[in-house]
Amino acid sequence: MKVALFVPCFIDAFYPQVGVATLELLERLGVDVDYPRDQTCCGQPMANSGAHKEAAGAERVFARNFADYDYVVGPSASCTHHVREHFTAIEQTSAVQKVRRSTFELVEFLHDVLKVREFPWAEFPHRVGLHNSCSAVRHLRETSNSEVAGAPFSKPRALLEGVKGIEFVTPARPDECCGFGGTFSVTEEAVSVRMGQDKVRDHVGAGAEYIVSGDMSCLMHQQGCAERLKVEAKFIHIAQVLNGARA
Amino acid sequence: MTKTVRIDHAKAAGAFLQKTDHVAFHDKRLWDLRSKRDAQAHGIPEWEALRELASGIKEHTLSNLADYIAQFADQAEKNGVVVHYAADAAEHNALVHQLMSERGMTTLVKSKSMLTDECYMRDYLEPRGITVMETDLGERIQQLDHQDPSHMVVPAVHKLRADVAELFGRTIGTDPANSDIHYLAESQRMDTRPYFVREKTAGMTGCNFAVAETGTVVVCTNEGNADLSANVPPLHIASIGIEKLIPTIADLGVFVRMLSRSALGSPITQYTSHFRAPRPGTEMHFILVDNGRSERLALDDFWYSLKCIRCGACMNTCPVYRRSGGLSYGGTYSGPIGAIINPTHDLKRYSSLPFASTLNGSCTNVCPTKVNIHEQIYKWREVIAERHEVPFVKQEVLKMAGRLLASPTLYRATVASLGGALKRLPNFVLYNPLNIWGRQRELPEAPTETFHEWYKKNRKSAK
Numbered sequence: 001m002k003v004a005l006f007v008p009c010f011i012d013a014f015y016p017q018v019g020v021a022t023l024e025l026l027e028r029l030g031v032d033v034d035y036p037r038d039q040t041c042c043g044q045p046m047a048n049s050g051a052h053k054e055a056a057g058a059e060r061v062f063a064r065n066f067a068d069y070d071y072v073v074g075p076s077a078s079c080t081h082h083v084r085e086h087f088t089a090i091e092q093t094s095a096v097q098k099v100r101r102s103t104f105e106l107v108e109f110l111h112d113v114l115k116v117r118e119f120p121w122a123e124f125p126h127r128v129g130l131h132n133s134c135s136a137v138r139h140l141r142e143t144s145n146s147e148v149a150g151a152p153f154s155k156p157r158a159l160l161e162g163v164k165g166i167e168f169v170t171p172a173r174p175d176e177c178c179g180f181g182g183t184f185s186v187t188e189e190a191v192s193v194r195m196g197q198d199k200v201r202d203h204v205g206a207g208a209e210y211i212v213s214g215d216m217s218c219l220m221h222q223q224g225c226a227e228r229l230k231v232e233a234k235f236i237h238i239a240q241v242l243n244g245a246r247a
Numbered sequence: 248m249t250k251t252v253r254i255d256h257a258k259a260a261g262a263f264l265q266k267t268d269h270v271a272f273h274d275k276r277l278w279d280l281r282s283k284r285d286a287q288a289h290g291i292p293e294w295e296a297l298r299e300l301a302s303g304i305k306e307h308t309l310s311n312l313a314d315y316i317a318q319f320a321d322q323a324e325k326n327g328v329v330v331h332y333a334a335d336a337a338e339h340n341a342l343v344h345q346l347m348s349e350r351g352m353t354t355l356v357k358s359k360s361m362l363t364d365e366c367y368m369r370d371y372l373e374p375r376g377i378t379v380m381e382t383d384l385g386e387r388i389q390q391l392d393h394q395d396p397s398h399m400v401v402p403a404v405h406k407l408r409a410d411v412a413e414l415f416g417r418t419i420g421t422d423p424a425n426s427d428i429h430y431l432a433e434s435q436r437m438d439t440r441p442y443f444v445r446e447k448t449a450g451m452t453g454c455n456f457a458v459a460e461t462g463t464v465v466v467c468t469n470e471g472n473a474d475l476s477a478n479v480p481p482l483h484i485a486s487i488g489i490e491k492l493i494p495t496i497a498d499l500g501v502f503v504r505m506l507s508r509s510a511l512g513s514p515i516t517q518y519t520s521h522f523r524a525p526r527p528g529t530e531m532h533f534i535l536v537d538n539g540r541s542e543r544l545a546l547d548d549f550w551y552s553l554k555c556i557r558c559g560a561c562m563n564t565c566p567v568y569r570r571s572g573g574l575s576y577g578g579t580y581s582g583p584i585g586a587i588i589n590p591t592h593d594l595k596r597y598s599s600l601p602f603a604s605t606l607n608g609s610c611t612n613v614c615p616t617k618v619n620i621h622e623q624i625y626k627w628r629e630v631i632a633e634r635h636e637v638p639f640v641k642q643e644v645l646k647m648a649g650r651l652l653a654s655p656t657l658y659r660a661t662v663a664s665l666g667g668a669l670k671r672l673p674n675f676v677l678y679n680p681l682n683i684w685g686r687q688r689e690l691p692e693a694p695t696e697t698f699h700e701w702y703k704k705n706r707k708s709a710k
Contacts (some may be wrong), residue, residue: 009652013662014691019698023706035702038655046652048606050628050637051645086625125628134607147564147612149289171268173278177566181605186683187641188603190261192269193687194570196607224688 004034004066007060007104009041015216018124021239022075022106028243029116033073036065043089044082048182056089063096071113072103075239077136077215078182080116085139096242106239107142107214111155118162127166129208131199132156133215134177142214145243146175156214156238163241171202180221196225204233214238251595254578256603263405263484273405274569280401281563284510284613297505302617304498305554308459315459315492316535324461326524328531336366336489339536343368343451343484344375346532350482352377352447356439358466358473359383360453361399361557362486362536365579380442380468383474384435397573397581400510400559405572439472443479450480452522454487455556456502457533460495461524464533467506467516474520481529485522489540490553502556505615542608543591548626552587554616560593561610563622567603576600583610587623590631598636662697 003026004145007019036223041171042062043055062083074080083103086156090096110116124158136142136156143154160166179185179195186192200222213219226233236245264270288294308315320330333339347355355377357363369379369390381390385402389395392414396402403411408426416423421434442448452473456465464485466473477483507516517621525531544550562568562582573581578589578597586604589597590666601624610620631637637645651657684690696704 009658012549014694016694016696016698016701020701023702033707037699037702039359040658041652043652048625048628049602049641049645049647051629051642052629052632054317054645054649057649061653061655129529134605134609138612140609142402145609145612146285147609149292149294177605177607179566179605181607183641184602184605188257188260188567189683189686190257190264191567191570191603192605194264195566196688198274198570214330220691224684224690225399227689228687 001031001035001071001178003031003071003073004036004069004073006039006042006066006072006079007035008079010220011075014220015237018075018216018237018239021237021243021245025239025243026073028121029110029114031114032171034069039065042079042082043087044079045182045231047082047086047089047117052089054224059087059090062087063090063099066099066103067095067175071109072099073106074103074108075106075164075216075237077105077107077133077142078142078217080108081135081139088244105136105140105142105214107136107156107159108140110159110242112144115121117158118163119159119242119244122162122242123164123205123244123246124210124241126209126247127167127169127207128160129169129171129203129211130154130157130174130214131178131203131211131215131218132175133213134175136214137175143175159242160212160238163172166241169206169208171205171208173202173205176202178222179216182217185221192221193225196221197229200229200231204231205226208233210234210236212236212238212241251593253595254597254599256450256571256575256577256599259575259577260603261566263572264570268568269290269405269407269572272407273572275562276404277569280510281560281613282514284509284560284563285512287508287514289513291504291508297501298615298617300501301505301556301615302554304493304501305616307410307640308492308494309490309550309553312489312492312541312544315494319457319459319462319492320533321536324462324666325532326462328462328524328533331532332533333534333536333538335538336368336536339366339486339534339538340368342534343486344372344377346484347377348375352449352482354378354380354442354445354448355451356380356382356442356448356469356476356480357451358453358476359386360451360486361396361400361579362453362538363451364396364486365538366486366536380439381400382439382442382476383468383470384432388414389436389440391415394574395579398559398562398582399557399584442508443475447482448480449482449484450476450478451484451486452477453645454485454491455506456493456499457491458494458496458499459492461523463496465499465503466520466522467503467518468520469649471515471518474518477520477522478526480686481536483522483529483531485531485533487535489535489537490555491518502615506558509560509613509615524588539592541557546591549587549591549623551618552584552620552623554618555588556582556616558615560613560615564613565604566607566609567605571603575602583620583624584618587620587627590627594631594634595636598631598683601631619640624691662699
């Protein structure tokens with residue numbers, strides 16, 4: 001099984017520890033992981049703003065870098081969703097289609113492909129509010145969503161339950177959007193911030209010490225809001241928790 | 248031609264957010280409707296099957312719309328109704344005026360209709376000597392305040408009851424200090440009732456469903472005012488958007504089960520009124536209105552929005568709408584559905600609306616007719632960018648970002664020039680030249696090295 005690590009651009013630049021945790025975690029699980037050096041970005045920031053033409057260059061680089069792998073794994077649901085559903089600025093050759101099919105978000109890959117449930121090295125003795133991004137919930141369907149009736153399920157939660165000492169709290173609106181939304185966070189700054197503040201307060205009000213998520217962009221936004229509000233809350237990516245971070 | 252005013256949703260939403268009591272109430276009230284909707288929808292095991300069915304019926308009807316319109320009109324005429332066609336808002340308004348002036352009528356009592364708001368009918372009739380009385384409580388509040396409805400089902404939901412007390416005090420003479428809900432509702436009712444029995448008065452309703460099989464107009468309300476509007480005056484005019492057609496009475500059952508559950512989380516509206524034929528000695532007129540609908544029907548990506556039954560569930564669930572208020576959308580339709588309908592009327596004016604979304608997809612998941620709202624929002628962004636309706640700075644920065652991310656060498660060079668450049672990356676990626684991010688949020692701290700650099704140091708097995 002040839003697996004490539006996809007490190008989204010803002011994780012590369014701002015949250016390298018999330019990239020490291022993802023890599024180390026996959027290695028611990030016995031996966032042979034490559035990191036194609038010439039990767040840049042999936043194209044989402046441009047495409048989500050309507051600028052499809054401008055996304056073509058990034059998509060081409062992505063398709064070229066990840067062409068030779070069985071799986072492309074990245075710690076971001078929104079990037080994965082872009083590759084799977086919206087990666088259409090370039091010609092859809094069979095190679096491009098294969099890359100799109102092979103791209104998995106980390107939680108999906110662990111849960112559905114590796115089918116791992118135990119993380120014996122991991123211990124996280126904290127009260128956790130689990131924030132699943134809208135891309136993870138409604139686009140990749142990693143969890144059930146509150147709008148639709150049915151048996152509840154949550155792949156990220158199923159993984160975290162394999163971590164010792166972890167305790168979950170339940171916010172009042174567990175799958176309401178936190179307001180990041182890519183360029184939305186600056187074009188609609190006032191609404192975005194208000195949503196972020198409400199999200200942080202909901203988690204902290206439910207007793208969360210940590211807010212854990214598979215999407216670092218949501219956390220970047222929520223942490224920015226929490227720090228300015230001087231709300232006591234800590235933020236950590238699910239890859240770090242599963243890889244054994246204690247705090 | 249006057250220059251089109253662009254709606255600045257972000258700015259208007261920012262102003263609404265300054266009113267913290269209003270925002271808190273608005274968010275809570277609409278979330279409460281969403282929660283009640285969940286309880287109702289989840290209580291029906293076949294809910295998802297109903298959505299599928301509703302979507303299928305609408306798609307079928309829209310795909311054969313001309314036939315169903317003909318069948319509906321034919322049947323209605325057999326029932327003694329006069330059927331008219333209006334290609335646009337102007338024709339609709341002129342028809343209403345003509346029907347009234349030919350009969351010497353000077354007052355129009357009406358129930359709520361998004362379509363007449365869409366046609367700005369009051370603005371047309373009032374200068375021509377027609378008194379228009381909105382008899383739905385929320386719609387009346389908005390009429391008295393000279394505002395568009397801010398929500399399709401609860402038009403004045405952005406107001407606190409103290410605002411209504413102040414408004415009624417100023418306009419219909421109630422005690423401005425008394426904001427008791429029953430007092431206010433009762434006062435509005437007493438104020439509007441005399442109009443139903445005035446002389447020279449016509450009645451008007453909208454239409455929730457137009458049944459082709461029977462030629463019936465079905466109106467769903469909670470206040471009973473539609474029945475008074477239709478049944479007291481000697482002339483009943485029903486304004487009908489052509490997308491309201493459904494084939495049969497049996498189909499109606501699907502929609503009636505879903506409409507109020509989706510809208511307010513109640514099993515059914517208080518009144519589900521079927522208007523089929525004029526009472527003896529009176530007249531009934533139906534106006535079938537296009538106003539851009541057939542044009543939208545021809546748009547491959549956007550015709551699905553015609554499946555909308557105006558329940559407002561997408562608005563109640565939308566986290567952006569709940570915090571920005573309906574008036575910030577600057578048009579008759581607001582919220583997620585407004586973001587996809589309004590641009591079909593005027594792309595330039597409404598070009599900011601598809602960007603007033605995080606693409607979270609909750610709207611699509613509550614929609615009873617499965618309109619793919621968030622996918623259409625995404626698609627509209629592409630159309631708007633292609634037609635250069637995106638602000639210049641944003642367009643230029645996206646171009647720059649696109650070039651940078653298309654070249655691994657250029658990208659690495661930019662990221663590697665630590666210090667200044669790295670600290671500026673989120674601004675760059677998020678395209679803003681000013682630090683908008685940092686107005687009310689902290690920026691993440693720049694790490695000492697990128698993942699890329701860490702990898703080079705720590706893993707020998709470079710590809």
